[in-house]
Amino acid sequence: MAGQKKTLLKVIILGDTEVGKTSLMQQFINGKFSQQYKATIGADFLPKDMIIDDKNITMQIWDTAGQERFQSLGVAFYRGSDCCVLVYDVTNLKSFENLTSWRDEFLIQANIKDPDNFPFIIIGNKIDLEEGKRLISTKKAQALSNSLGNLPYFETSAKESVNIDQAFEVVARCALKQEEIMEFNDDYTDAVNINVDDDNYNNCAC
Amino acid sequence: MINYIIISSSGKPIYAFDNNNIIVYSAIIQSIVSYFTYSTSPNQLINSIKNNNSFINFAHYNPFILISISPINHHHNPSSLSILYNYLISLLSKPYIDKIFNKYPNFDFTKLLSNSDILTLNSICHDLSLNNNPIFNYNSLQTLPINYKIRSKINSKFNSLSTSNLLFGLITTSNFKLISILKNIQNSNHNLHISDLSILFKIISSSNNFKLNSQYITNETFWLPICLPKFNSNGHLYTLIQFVELNDSRYQQLHSISANNNTDKLLIILMSPFKDSFNELKKISNNLIKSLLFNKKIFNSIYNPLSINLPIPSSIISYTIKNTSLLQFIESPSNSSSSPLNFKNSTIIIENYSNYKLFACKLSNYEIYLKINSSTPESQLLPISKSILNYCISNNHHLFIQ
Ligand SMILES: Nc1nc2c(ncn2[C@@H]2O[C@H](COP(=O)(O)OP(=O)(O)OP(=O)(O)O)[C@@H](O)[C@H]2O)c(=O)[nH]1
Ligand SMILES: [Mg+2]
Numbered sequence: 001m002a003g004q005k006k007t008l009l010k011v012i013i014l015g016d017t018e019v020g021k022t023s024l025m026q027q028f029i030n031g032k033f034s035q036q037y038k039a040t041i042g043a044d045f046l047p048k049d050m051i052i053d054d055k056n057i058t059m060q061i062w063d064t065a066g067q068e069r070f071q072s073l074g075v076a077f078y079r080g081s082d083c084c085v086l087v088y089d090v091t092n093l094k095s096f097e098n099l100t101s102w103r104d105e106f107l108i109q110a111n112i113k114d115p116d117n118f119p120f121i122i123i124g125n126k127i128d129l130e131e132g133k134r135l136i137s138t139k140k141a142q143a144l145s146n147s148l149g150n151l152p153y154f155e156t157s158a159k160e161s162v163n164i165d166q167a168f169e170v171v172a173r174c175a176l177k178q179e180e181i182m183e184f185n186d187d188y189t190d191a192v193n194i195n196v197d198d199d200n201y202n203n204c205a206c
Numbered sequence: 207m208i209n210y211i212i213i214s215s216s217g218k219p220i221y222a223f224d225n226n227n228i229i230v231y232s233a234i235i236q237s238i239v240s241y242f243t244y245s246t247s248p249n250q251l252i253n254s255i256k257n258n259n260s261f262i263n264f265a266h267y268n269p270f271i272l273i274s275i276s277p278i279n280h281h282h283n284p285s286s287l288s289i290l291y292n293y294l295i296s297l298l299s300k301p302y303i304d305k306i307f308n309k310y311p312n313f314d315f316t317k318l319l320s321n322s323d324i325l326t327l328n329s330i331c332h333d334l335s336l337n338n339n340p341i342f343n344y345n346s347l348q349t350l351p352i353n354y355k356i357r358s359k360i361n362s363k364f365n366s367l368s369t370s371n372l373l374f375g376l377i378t379t380s381n382f383k384l385i386s387i388l389k390n391i392q393n394s395n396h397n398l399h400i401s402d403l404s405i406l407f408k409i410i411s412s413s414n415n416f417k418l419n420s421q422y423i424t425n426e427t428f429w430l431p432i433c434l435p436k437f438n439s440n441g442h443l444y445t446l447i448q449f450v451e452l453n454d455s456r457y458q459q460l461h462s463i464s465a466n467n468n469t470d471k472l473l474i475i476l477m478s479p480f481k482d483s484f485n486e487l488k489k490i491s492n493n494l495i496k497s498l499l500f501n502k503k504i505f506n507s508i509y510n511p512l513s514i515n516l517p518i519p520s521s522i523i524s525y526t527i528k529n530t531s532l533l534q535f536i537e538s539p540s541n542s543s544s545s546p547l548n549f550k551n552s553t554i555i556i557e558n559y560s561n562y563k564l565f566a567c568k569l570s571n572y573e574i575y576l577k578i579n580s581s582t583p584e585s586q587l588l589p590i591s592k593s594i595l596n597y598c599i600s601n602n603h604h605l606f607i608q
Contacts, residue, residue: 076245183312
């Protein structure tokens with residue numbers, strides 16, 4: 001069966017509208033770029049198979065809507081994510097300033113119990129645009145990434161396909177690491193044994 | 207075709223009968239379900255979606271979301287999703303599953319499913335989508351008709367061998383026709399449920415663990431931990447499973463009876479709450495098998511079970527008769543178990559198909575299901591059913607287990 005014995009990783013992409021989330025996904029998965037902007041409504045769901053260190057994984061990527069009026073699905077679906085990618089546009093100051101609130105909102109809505117160890121990745125997109133338009137320097141972005149807990153930081157261009165595979169390989173690795181630290185008791189039959197004298201078995205009040 | 211999909215509450219796929227696009231579907235299903243669960247006020251749960259072509263059913267049993275997608279006119283078994291849920295619980299028990307998902311909401315449950323679990327899920331979905339498993343359809347067990355005096359003999363033998371660590375015991379044929387059942391509990395609040403047994407039977411028949419070259423293995427005794435969700439979803443019962451070959455010329459010589467292929471194998475199922483009671487149960491099983499094989503009357507009654515001679519015309523293609531107070535049924539040898547008719551509030555249903563009719567009626571504590579030639583006049587159906595009823599009433603003690 002397809003999907004069986006492959007690790008599934010749930011990855012959520014967040015960020016302001018028009019920073020290029022959908023464009024990054026299109027370039028990463030289909031190798032295509034479109035100049036035209038089409039707002040994402042609700043969310044798009046994209047599967048991507050990868051091999052990381054001989055491990056077969058499938059990423060279930062959630063490309064979300066940056067525009068508030070199109071966030072019709074609510075935010076409850078953040079729950080159970082393995083990794084969250086925060087995207088901003090290097091030519092748009094507001095989108096950079098909003099990164100922290102995207103992160104905080106995610107932590108609350110996804111009900112993350114250990115925020116310090118949850119894998120986030122920051123992507124600054126549209127580095128192909130001319131130098132004069134750029135408003136956030138690499139240094140400034142690095143500083144923010146460090147202050148949020150040494151988050152991996154990548155600068156990309158969805159238009160010219162720069163650094164996207166590299167960024168998503170790190171996304172996959174971080175998500176996989178998160179997956180692999182899970183520990184569970186293998187001998188489930190020892191978890192609870194039915195005891196004939198036990199209360200939940202015997203309704204007798206003696 | 208019907209599709210069944212199971213995902214975790216976080217949207218990770220766990221199982222799909224049809225795997226196409228499952229990664230995307232899982233995400234869509236989770237978004238829809240979590241939207242209703244968390245973003246509507248007051249919070250609502252979504253139960254179903256209907257459009258012109260299909261009907262989508264949702265069941266949210268934390269940490270699982272189950273859905274079925276069926277064509278709009280399909281006879282859909284309303285218990286389908288809970289049967290699938292119960293199967294997942296039967297593998298690992300509720301507390302174990304809760305513990306994992308409380309700790310890791312993003313847990314990928316496919317890691318805990320073996321290939322043989324997938325085979326069982328496929329087989330359950332196959333049955334549900336075709337409505338061809340009578341235990342699911344009628345929520346009752348099939349019996350092997352045996353003269354009631356001989357059955358009482360079997361029952362009392364079974365009882366006399368029982369020990370305090372034996373909780374439940376079943377003797378069935380290898381296709382799960384019930385011969386004898388032993389409930390060794392004083393507390394009547396706890397009982398064996400049909401839905402639990404239907405899962406156990408599916409596990410036995412569909413996984414390859416009990417078979418060699420698609421034949422049940424008779425020279426090994428199996429010890430299987432299984433959680434019976436309706437009985438107690440909190441833990442496991444330890445289950446001894448033993449198949450016994452009946453088609454052996456030595457028994458025919460011993461009892462001087464002729465070869466007949468009616469019942470080829472027996473199945474002994476013994477359940478205990480204690481992991482270490484295997485040897486004790488194995489001893490019960492050995493003694494039980496001896497008394498079944500070496501008593502001529504008993505052996506013959508199982509090997510050549512009573513034939514059911516219903517007073518029915520040849521226009522009846524097949525029948526199923528359910529005793530609704532005992533939750534047991536018998537059916538014609540040629541039954542293809544066509545889709546169960548849903549009585550809702552009526553007591554009689556007739557459905558016409560291109561070359562046959564389905565008829566069902568409730569009479570006293572029986573439900574009678576008939577598949578008949580289209581040419582049979584409807585006026586005959588009730589008189590036929592009444593004569594079937596009379597036959598069942600006078601043979602009740604042979605046909606069903608009291
Ligand atoms: N020059 C350049 N333009 C880009 C790049 N990435 C995206 N764009 C353009 O930016 C606009 C918005 O891109 P989208 O990918 O639709 O943005 P989004 O983040 O998905 O927006 P929402 O769906 O509203 O949240 C489009 O016109 C893209 O063509 C890039 O790397 N370089
Ligand atoms: Mg978009």
